Every structure is written in structure tokens, then in C-alpha cells.
Amino acid sequence: MTRSTKSSRAYLYVVFTFLYLPIFVLIFFSFNKSKSRNLFTGFTLDWYRQLFQNEMILRALVVTLAVAAIASVCATILGTAAAIGIQGMKRWSRFTVMNFTYIPVINPEVVTGVSMLLLFTSLRYFLNFNMGFGTLLIAHITFNVPYVILSVNPKFRQLDNSLYEAALDLGCNPTQAFFKVILPQIMPGITTGFLMALTYSIDDFVISYFTSGTSQTLSIAVYSMTRRKVSPEINALSTLIFAAVLTILLIMNFKDIRSENSKSGLKKKGAERI
Amino acid sequence: MKLFKAKAVSVPYLIWMAIFIIAPLVLVGIFALTDAEGSFTIENLSGIGRFTPVFARSIWLAAIATAICLLIAFPMAFAISRMSERRQNLFLMLVMLPMWMNFLLRTYAWMSLLENNGLINRFFGLFGIGPFQMINTQGAVVLGMVYNYLPFMILPLYSVMTKIDNSVIEAAQDLGASNGKVFSKVIIPLAVPGITTGITMVFVPSISTFIISRMLGGGGNLLIGDLIEMQFLGNSYNPHLGSAMALVLMVIVLFTMSITSSIDSEELEDMLI
Numbered sequence: 329m330t331r332s333t334k335s336s337r338a339y340l341y342v343v344f345t346f347l348y349l350p351i352f353v354l355i356f357f358s359f360n361k362s363k364s365r366n367l368f369t370g371f372t373l374d375w376y377r378q379l380f381q382n383e384m385i386l387r388a389l390v391v392t393l394a395v396a397a398i399a400s401v402c403a404t405i406l407g408t409a410a411a412i413g414i415q416g417m418k419r420w421s422r423f424t425v426m427n428f429t430y431i432p433v434i435n436p437e438v439v440t441g442v443s444m445l446l447l448f449t450s451l452r453y454f455l456n457f458n459m460g461f462g463t464l465l466i467a468h469i470t471f472n473v474p475y476v477i478l479s480v481n482p483k484f485r486q487l488d489n490s491l492y493e494a495a496l497d498l499g500c501n502p503t504q505a506f507f508k509v510i511l512p513q514i515m516p517g518i519t520t521g522f523l524m525a526l527t528y529s530i531d532d533f534v535i536s537y538f539t540s541g542t543s544q545t546l547s548i549a550v551y552s553m554t555r556r557k558v559s560p561e562i563n564a565l566s567t568l569i570f571a572a573v574l575t576i577l578l579i580m581n582f583k584d585i586r587s588e589n590s591k592s593g594l595k596k597k598g599a600e601r602i
Numbered sequence: 603m604k605l606f607k608a609k610a611v612s613v614p615y616l617i618w619m620a621i622f623i624i625a626p627l628v629l630v631g632i633f634a635l636t637d638a639e640g641s642f643t644i645e646n647l648s649g650i651g652r653f654t655p656v657f658a659r660s661i662w663l664a665a666i667a668t669a670i671c672l673l674i675a676f677p678m679a680f681a682i683s684r685m686s687e688r689r690q691n692l693f694l695m696l697v698m699l700p701m702w703m704n705f706l707l708r709t710y711a712w713m714s715l716l717e718n719n720g721l722i723n724r725f726f727g728l729f730g731i732g733p734f735q736m737i738n739t740q741g742a743v744v745l746g747m748v749y750n751y752l753p754f755m756i757l758p759l760y761s762v763m764t765k766i767d768n769s770v771i772e773a774a775q776d777l778g779a780s781n782g783k784v785f786s787k788v789i790i791p792l793a794v795p796g797i798t799t800g801i802t803m804v805f806v807p808s809i810s811t812f813i814i815s816r817m818l819g820g821g822g823n824l825l826i827g828d829l830i831e832m833q834f835l836g837n838s839y840n841p842h843l844g845s846a847m848a849l850v851l852m853v854i855v856l857f858t859m860s861i862t863s864s865i866d867s868e869e870l871e872d873m874l875i
Contacts, residue, residue: 339677340693347700351708353711411612412608425619436806436827437810440626444622444626446633446845447626447629550704577699
């Protein structure tokens with residue numbers, strides 16, 4: 329047994345080295361004095377300074393955050409309403425709607441991106457608009473909504489319907505009963521859906537690439553930077569993003585451990601589902 | 603029993619879905635079957651025959667990447683699933699952390715490692731071997747796919763393996779099964795749903811990528827995704843041909859998913875949460 333745990337530990341180290349080495353190299357060279365990606369010539373923070381003076385990047389950051397925030401709020405409202413409505417549908421229509429909902433999840437991103445580009449260019453024959461922030465936003469809402477629906481739906485399956493009945497018996501009208509009984513029960517699903525929409529939005533490149541027109545998100549800016557002359561500003565940007573992600577995850581994990589300790593393992597089922 | 607019903611609130615979504623999910627796909631179909639003047643033709647679809655090598659290369663490279671991911675991820679997911687709960691959470695976080703970094707940056711990191719005078723070749727140089735041509739090869743493209751999509755294989759495998767009770771494994775051992783037998787007769791059969799989901803989740807993005815091939819494969823290793831992109835935004839502008847290619851790509855993906863027994867809806871929901 330000890331031999332197998334030792335070898336499995338060694339294996340884990342190898343795979344994690346594979347996963348993290350490139351990222352650490354990237355971070356290391358963000359402090360490099362020269363532009364070389366291979367030779368370390370001395371420590372500097374110049375690339376960070378230049379990054380914060382790079383207007384293209386800063387503007388792209390604002391666009392990314394604005395699109396992600398607006399799109400995930402809209403998608404959460406639209407998706408939650410959709411999930412509520414879908415519950416009341418007959419089996420067959422629910423099946424049909426859900427299958428269409430899966431399309432953006434299952435379809436290759438490049439196909440989703442191209443198909444929306446086709447829609448927007450076709451609509452431009454009839455309507456007068458330019459591809460830009462608006463089309464980007466529509467695209468993001470479209471690929472975010474399914475994730476909200478998919479995370480709210482299971483909550484409806486776990487719903488205790490007798491509570492809703494009890495609320496009605498105690499004099500609530502259906503609307504009151506919805507806001508006081510059903511909504512709190514599906515709230516965890518709504519929150520998960522919102523967070524997923526937010527992260528997918530921030531991270532998206534392919535669909536934005538086809539639908540953003542004149543406006544630029546951070547990932548599109550990164551793409552154009554890797555195509556042009558390479559500058560260690562990208563390394564600096566990666567370092568900052570990595571630090572941000574790490575901080576968020578550590579905070580989330582810390583909260584988890586604290587709530588786990590206070591509930592002493594009662595949450596086992598929840599933890600299993602990641 | 604009174605059930606809460608409010609079908610009407612889903613109407614905004616249904617309208618949205620019709621305009622922004624269904625209509626675009628219908629347009630892809632229409633464009634694929636028409637020429638620039640708008641009259642019906644199957645020339646776009648039949649013209650794809652010229653690109654058979656690209657399609658074959660995409661399928662081949664994506665299949666290799668998927669197989670490598672499965673080989674790396676299987677022992678990994680199993681090892682994690684046998685840890686204490688707190689360590690499981692920690693290691694899952696470590697698996698997911700790189701995923702949260704934009705994949706362009708992750709791929710960019712490999713660009714500088716694989717260069718002819720990059721760090722890996724410098725390392726080989728210390729021992730007097732090399733330099734090897736690594737960037738702009740098919741191997742680099744496969745490496746990029748494996749690196750980017752490995753977590754998509756680990757996570758579904760982990761989520762089925764964590765449900766395998768240790769007592770099941772012990773029972774098999776008590777009944778005289780060797781470690782290899784336990785693996786092939788108990789663990790692998792119980793992990794099949796995770797394997798099929800993982801295969802789909804690695805194969806589909808691998809076969810449709812156009813960034814990884816462009817950044818690590820140079821100009822000579824184009825994939826389907828690159829071809830499609832070039833028909834819409836690149837220099838060989840032809841959305842009709844591009845739509846036909848997108849249609850074929852969708853068929854390939856659907857075919858893959860029907861082989862891997864299509865993700866069942868509840869499973870997908872469970873995995874996402």
C-alpha cells in the first residue's frame with residue numbers, strides 16, 4: 329500500500345508540474361529586464377508599468393468587465409424565468425425546449441460564433457447597426473443563458489412542493505408563495521448560474537472574436553498581442569490574472585473550510601458535487 | 603396537489619432562443635446550400651472534398667489528444683478520489699486553477715517554451731543535444747490540446763470515481779482479484795460514464811480549435827477551425843463555403859456524441875454544478 333501511495337504521489341507531482349510549469353515560466357519572465365523570453369537578465373517592474381499605461385489593454389479590460397457584468401445579469405434573469413416556465417410545461421415541449429437550450433453548450437464555439445456572425449451580417453441588410461458592443465453583449469447573453477437554466481433546473485427537481493402548498497393554504501397568493509417559498513429554495517442554483525455566466529463571459533475568446541466588430545475584449549487584445557511583436561507586457565498581464573484567480577479561489581476555499589468546520593461534515597453531499 | 607406553474611415567464615427566453623440560437627443555425631444551413639447570388643447549390647458541400655486532408659488531420663490530432671488526456675487523467679482522477687475529503691478539494695482546485703486562466707495565455711506560455719531557442723531546447727543544450735524543432739509541428743498542436751483540455755477529462759472522471767466505494771475495491775481484493783483485475787473488472791466499468799463524458803469534452807473543443815493550431819502549429823498545420831475562420835474573417839472570404847464546413851463540423855461532433863452515448867441531461871447538469 330505504501331509503495332502505491334508513493335508512486336501515485338510522484339505521478340501527481342509530474343502532472344501538476346506539467347500543468348503549472350508553463351504558467352510559472354510566464355510569471356518569471358514578467359520580471360525580466362530584457363525582452364527575451366528565454367534569458368533572464370535582471371529584475372524589473374517596467375512591464376507592469378507599461379501595462380498600466382497601455383490604453384488598448386485598459387479599454388479592453390473595461391469592455392470585458394462591462395460585457396461580463398451586464399450579460400451575466402441579463403442571462404440570470406432570462407434564464408431563471410425560463411427555468412421557472414419550463415417546469416410548468418408538458419413533457420414533450422419541455423424536452424424540445426431543453427434540447428434547443430443545449431445547442432450553445434454542445435456546439436463547437438467556432439460554429440456558434442460563425443452562426444451569430446451570419447445572423448448579424450444578415451440583419452444588417454434590414455437594420456442599420458454596426459457590429460460592436462451591442463452584438464458582443466447579445467452573443468454573450470446567448471451563450472450564458474443555458475448555463476443559468478442548467479444550474480437552476482436541478483433545484484426545481486429537489487423542490488419540496490408541499491411547502492408551496494402550505495404557503496397557499498396559509499393564505500399566500502401564488503405570487504407571494506413564489507417569492508417567499510420557491511425563490512429561496514432555487515436561489516443557490518441561480519447564484520451558481522450567475523457565477524458560471526460571469527466566468528464564461530470573462531474567459532470567452534472564440535465567440536467574442538466573431539461578434540465583437542469594432543470593440544475589443546481583453547482576450548481579443550491578448551490575441552492581437554501574440555500575433556504582433558511579442559512584448560513581456562503579456563507576461564505581466566498573465567501574472568496579474570493568475571494572482572486574481574488564485575486570490576478568488578483561496579477566498580472561496582477558505583470560506584468552504586470554515587463553513588465545513590461549523591457544520592462538521594454535514595455538507596458532505598454538497599462538497600462531493602464540487 | 604397544487605403545483606407552481608408559470609409557463610408565461612419563459613416567453614422572453616423562447617423568443618430569444620428563436621432569434622439567437624435557432625435562426626443563426628438555420629442561416630448556416632441556408633448559406634451552406636446557396637451561392638453568392640442566392641440560388642440553390644450543393645457546390646459548397648461537394649467542394650469540401652478538396653479539404654479532406656485538413657479534416658482528416660483535425661480528426662486524427664484531436665483523437666490523439668483525447669487518448670493522451672484519458673491516459674494521463676485516469677490514474678490522476680483515481681488518485682485524487684482516494685484522498686481525504688479536504689485534500690480532494692485542494693487537489694481539485696489545483697486542477698481547475700489553470701483552467702481559469704485565459705487559454706490564449708496558457709497557449710502563449712507554450713509558444714515561448716517550445717521555440718527553437720526556447721527554454722526546453724536550452725535545457726537540452728546543456729547536455730549537448732538538440733536543438734529540436736518543436737514549435738510549428740503537429741506534436742506541438744497535440745501538446746497544446748492536451749494541456750488546455752486535460753482538466754475537462756480529469757473532472758468528469760473524478761466525479762464518477764469519487765462515488766466508487768472503497769469497500770467494493772476491497773471486496774474484489776478479498777475475493778482474490780489482483781490489482782490489475784480490480785482495475786479492469788471493477789474500476790474501469792464503474793468509470794465508463796465519466797470516460798465517455800470526458801472524451802466528448804476533450805474531443806469536441808480539440809477538433810474545432812483554431813487558435814492552438816495557429817499559435818503552436820504555425821501555418822502548415824491548419825485544422826477545420828482555421829478553415830472556417832478564414833472563410834468568415836480571413837483573407838479567403840466565402841461565408842457559403844464556411845457555412846458548409848461548419849455544417850460538416852457539426853455533423854462530426856454530433857456523430858461523436860452519438861458514439862459516446864450522448865451526454866444525458868441530468869448528468870450534464872450534475873457536472874456543471
